[in-house]
Amino acid sequence: MKTKLLLSTFLCLLFANAIAQDKTTVSATSSDISDNLDLRAVASIFGDSKDLEDFEYRLNNPKAAISNLDLNDDFQVDYLRVIESIEGNIHLIIIQAVLGQDQFQDVATVELEKDNNNRTHIQVVGDVYMYGNNYIYEPVYNFVPIIYNYIWISNYRPYYSPWYWGYYPRHFYVWKPYSIIQYRNHIGLHINFNYRYDYVSNRRCQLAYGNYYSRRGNYFERNYPNRSFGSRNQGYSNRYELNRSRSVRDVTYGSNPKSSVYSRPRTISNPNTTQPDPIIIGDIPVYNSNNTRSGSTREINSGNSNTRNSGGVRATSGGRR
Numbered sequence: 004m005k006t007k008l009l010l011s012t013f014l015c016l017l018f019a020n021a022i023a024q025d026k027t028t029v030s031a032t033s034s035d036i037s038d039n040l041d042l043r044a045v046a047s048i049f050g051d052s053k054d055l056e057d058f059e060y061r062l063n064n065p066k067a068a069i070s071n072l073d074l075n076d077d078f079q080v081d082y083l084r085v086i087e088s089i090e091g092n093i094h095l096i097i098i099q100a101v102l103g104q105d106q107f108q109d110v111a112t113v114e115l116e117k118d119n120n121n122r123t124h125i126q127v128v129g130d131v132y133m134y135g136n137n138y139i140y141e142p143v144y145n146f147v148p149i150i151y152n153y154i155w156i157s158n159y160r161p162y163y164s165p166w167y168w169g170y171y172p173r174h175f176y177v178w179k180p181y182s183i184i185q186y187r188n189h190i191g192l193h194i195n196f197n198y199r200y201d202y203v204s205n206r207r208c209q210l211a212y213g214n215y216y217s218r219r220g221n222y223f224e225r226n227y228p229n230r231s232f233g234s235r236n237q238g239y240s241n242r243y244e245l246n247r248s249r250s251v252r253d254v255t256y257g258s259n260p261k262s263s264v265y266s267r268p269r270t271i272s273n274p275n276t277t278q279p280d281p282i283i284i285g286d287i288p289v290y291n292s293n294n295t296r297s298g299s300t301r302e303i304n305s306g307n308s309n310t311r312n313s314g315g316v317r318a319t320s321g322g323r324r
């Protein structure tokens with residue numbers, strides 16, 4: 004009897020030790036809020052958009068699922084609205100997550116500047132709260148995007164999204180966020196690697212953004228100051244540094260679509276930095292927008308627009324927004 008008891012105790016200890024070893028050796032890759040919106044995908048669809056209404060359409064197209072953000076934790080991917088601020092030869096295109104009635108959070112900006120030689124420079128910049136300081140990509144398109152010709156016309160008026168909480172375009176319906184691993188695998192199919200995405204560390208439109216900063220949407224930041232990138236990832240200045248420290252990185256250039264190869268960041272003063280040869284993972288699907296843009300212009304701020312477009316639908320608990 005004593006022998007059986009000792010044997011049973013030994014087996015229990017052995018099994019418990021095996022479980023303990025399994026817990027210490029198997030660990031999941033940590034995730035971050037910024038994992039849920041790849042700015043290269045944002046740059047990719049911007050280059051394929053005909054105007055900012057079309058750009059907003061592509062950001063929120065459920066079939067493409069460019070965004071995976073669910074900041075308000077309602078198990079539904081947040082709608083991303085687009086608003087625009089213009090200062091001289093600079094266009095600030097702001098992407099805001101709609102989190103509730105009069106509740107908006109800036110997530111990124113697309114910043115365009117035309118120089119004295121009539122060349123357009125573009126940067127896609129992650130919001131500092133979401134992505135850390137100076138997380139910036141400069142897309143290099145292999146053609147002049149149609150949207151460039153559109154926004155530089157003399158009688159151009161700033162775009163301000165007519166959509167808001169509970170009232171969205173007909174094509175939009177809610178969907179549940181992917182897991183981070185699923186999103187990484189998915190988003191690689193929606194980044195056009197015929198284009199190039201240079202990581203840089205300097206913002207071109209710093210003054211213009213500084214003038215806009217006091218009007219930015221920061222609802223989530225104000226309510227959760229301890230969830231800033233710096234608080235979430237101490238020791239890393241931005242998402243680029245964080246990503247380089249991970250064993251699993253974003254899909255990028257290389258012979259393997261899931262390669263973890265990363266090019267070094269370059270500065271704006273060195274535009275001739277070489278990049279690895281791109282591969283084609285997949286083309287961005289082209290969708291036509293049937294929405295009618297509101298004809299009115301408004302001052303850029305983080306408040307709500309009460310203009311309703313007759314092509315929209317209200318959100319329902321059953322799924323469609």
